[in-house]
Amino acid sequence: MSAVLVIEQVLNGLQAGVMLFLMAAGLTLIFGVMGLINLAHGSLYMVGAFAAAAVSAATGSFLLGLVSALAAAALAGAVVEMLVIRRLYASDHLDQVLATFALILIFSEGTRWLYGSFPLYLDIPAWLSGPTRLPGGILYPTYRLALIAVGLVVALGLWVLIERTRLGIRIRAGENDREMIAALGVDISRLYTLIFALGAALAGLAGALVGAIQSVQVGMGEPVLILAFVVIVIGGIGSIRGAFVGALLVGLTDTLGGIFLPELFKFFTDPATAQSVGASLASMSIYILMSLVLIWRPTGLFGARA
Amino acid sequence: MNKLVCAAAALALTVTVAEAATKVGMITTLSGGGAGLGIDVRDGFMLAIKQSGRDDIEVVIEDDQQKPDIAVQLSDKMIQSEKVDVLTGIIWSNLAMAVVPAATGQGVFYLSPNAGPSQLAGAGCSPLYFNVAWQNDNLHEAAGAWANQTGYQNSFILAPNYPAGKDALTGYKRMYEGGLAGELYTELGQTDYAAEIAQIRASGADSVFFFLPGGMGISFLKQYADSGVDLPVIGPAFSFDQGILQAVGAAALGVVNTSQWSKDIDNETNKAFVETFQAEYGRLPSLYASQGFDTANLLISALDKAEPADKEAFQAALEEADFSSTRGDFEFGPNHHPIQDIYAREVIQEGDVFTNKIIGVALEDHADAYAADCKM
Known part of the structure; x- marks a missing residue:
């Protein structure tokens, strides 16, 4: 196993991690601040991807596609919050799960009704396509480097927003004691809509960015949603920093586990067994990671509340 | 939505062909990520039925959502309360494994327009099971x-x-x-x-x-x-x-x-199929659509010779594969799977x-x- 392959896989893990972070950040904000389990977060990811595909097919501009993905997902998020989610804050988690699961079905079949059952085309813009040669002779896709950069910039932006702005103060306050900030005169329902739209926009951005290298199709959000839940459980519910660290941990474990576990088992058993045992363990690796973190810290790495 | 359309289509068929002699149950995937395949099979199948001009074939279409348990429920319903003579439509091998052995065990013919798991081609084969697409390998x-x-x-x-x-x-x-x-x-x-x-x-x-x-x-x-x-x-x-x-x-x-199929296979049936499919649905057909089309034509060719109620005669009629396939040459091997280029x-x-x-x-x-x- 060469150093080049290892570095390439670390980059792959990082890239998967930062994209997961975009999903998990919104999810953890919504869960942390509003106490709401939003299963439909994956649908907002899909809305972003479809909006990007439709707009960039119509205009030929990938950047316009990205902007429209942000806008469409934020809009969908805000509308859903005002029409459905708002009625669920006082209900228990089971009602929330049922209602947001219904939203998944509505979004999926609605999208199919609008765009049909066949996957849509969304491609990397020409100026980001092809590989870049990194120091050490590593060939790595330019677009994936761009994804890492975008993910890090968004993470930094979110940190500034939460820690350094007035809105951030309100969000943190809402997390700690929602009755108190409502009593202090903050318009809590507008704050909730805003947070929901922000989370939705991040999911939509992730969907559009990832859609360009994967397939834009109905149901694309659900597998990512499961991973995003793992991330926020590891990171600690409600914590943006936790979501960031958790996402990178999950991305790296998932990618590197698939490569190194089979190699590791080759020291003990014959190659065929090592391959199959290693591969099955690798697909479990993030859940094993999650259990270990929960044993060590039941509230997650940066979680404040149980 | 799709379910609605299908239900409406099925209803329309039921109304227009009140005295349908043969009832066909189609269980296929019309929603979720794999819907494109089922929709193509359905459209190819219905195109052939329409072109045949026969009003004595009733097709009941249901969506299995790509879930084995739903497929089993649907097949039970179709066999026991709808009393279908022939089942068809399943896309995925795991669903076929859940449905086909039980269906043929109850004496219903199954014509596979897609899935061809090895079990059903080997030891688990059945005189009532025909695969019109391919064996998976x-x-x-x-x-x-x-x-x-x-x-x-x-x-x-x-x-x-x-x-x-x-x-x-x-x-x-x-x-x-x-x-x-x-x-x-x-x-x-x-x-x-x-x-x-x-x-x-x-x-x-x-x-x-x-x-x-x-x-x-x-x-x-x-x-x-x-x-x-x-x-x-x-x-x-x-x-x-x-x-x-x-x-x-x-x-x-x-x-x-x-x-096994391509839109440029050079024969009259295929040319006509590609043209009419495009005219009917506004898109080019896929191999799945060709498989649905061939399955329906096989069924029609057998119905010309025998009734499904007469199991042996109908099985013999299916074995002859006396229809013009979009693939040109087409015949069944001894296990009712295609021998083809x-x-x-x-x-x-x-x-x-x-x-x-x-x-x-x-x-x-x-x-x-x-x-x-x-x-x-």
Whole structure:
């Protein structure tokens, strides 16, 4: 196993991690601040991807596609919050799960009704396509480097927003004691809509960015949603920093586990067994990671509340 | 929505053909990620029924949502309360395994327009079960044979870790004579292949064989094209059918894939099929649509000779396969699976539509490897 392959896989893990972070950040904000389990977060990811595909097919501009993905997902998020989610804050988690699961079905079949059952085309813009040669002779896709950069910039932006702005103060306050900030005169329902739209926009951005290298199709959000839940459980519910660290941990474990576990088992058993045992363990690796973190810290790495 | 449309369509059929002599139950995937395949099979099937002009065939269509338990419920309902004579439509092998043995056990004919699991071709075959598409291994075997013809010596092969994925790699290796640079099972439904592509780059392979149906294939091809690895790629038609190609775009150009059908197979039936399908539905047909079309025509040809109620006569009529297939030559082997040519196709661009063109025959008059295990 060469150093080049290892570095390439670390980059792959990082890239998967930062994209997961975009999903998990919104999810953890919504869960942390509003106490709401939003299963439909994956649908907002899909809305972003479809909006990007439709707009960039119509205009030929990938950047316009990205902007429209942000806008469409934020809009969908805000509308859903005002029409459905708002009625669920006082209900228990089971009602929330049922209602947001219904939203998944509505979004999926609605999208199919609008765009049909066949996957849509969304491609990397020409100026980001092809590989870049990194120091050490590593060939790595330019677009994936761009994804890492975008993910890090968004993470930094979110940190500034939460820690350094007035809105951030309100969000943190809402997390700690929602009755108190409502009593202090903050318009809590507008704050909730805003947070929901922000989370939705991040999911939509992730969907559009990832859609360009994967397939834009109905149901694309659900597998990512499961991973995003793992991330926020590891990171600690409600914590943006936790979501960031958790996402990178999950991305790296998932990618590197698939490569190194089979190699590791080759020291003990014959190659065929090592391959199959290693591969099955690798697909479990993030859940094993999650259990270990929960044993060590039941509230997650940066979680404040149980 | 789809369910509604189908229900309406089924209702309309029921109304217009009150005295239908033959009742056909179609269980297929019309919602969720795999809906494109079921919709193509349904549309191909219904096109043939419409063209036949027969008003004595009633088709009841239901959506299985790609879930085995739903498929079983639907087949129970169709057999017991709808009293269908013939079942058809299932796309996925795991659903077929859940439905077909029980259906044939209750004396209902099953015509498979797609799934062809090895169990149903070998020891689990049934006189009432006919596969009009292929046995699952066939297209992969053809890819292996084509790799030999092209002179590949060191393939890297990958497929998802589920029964059909294992059949795929087994099928490729059954025919392929060169060495293997690597063999990988990926997760079913995986969308990011960066780790696998890095391994392909490091492996020193001279070619890549992959079986990644649906969205998995789209993701893999786009990422592969962008990675700078430029080894030739070969795969079965499932990742290159008409529905998917437009989403892959230029990344698929030049890729060789194997199929028992192509829109440029030169015969009258196929030409008419491609033209009328396009006129009826406003899109090019896929191999799934051709399979649905052939299945319906097989059924009609048998109905011309016998009634399903007379099981032996109807089985004999189906065995004759006396219909003109979009594939040209078509006949059944002793286990009721096709013996047919399998072509190598290359992805090309016609105007702004991506499609396939035949570049050669990979396997001629090919039967499956399990026929010997079938005792009817």
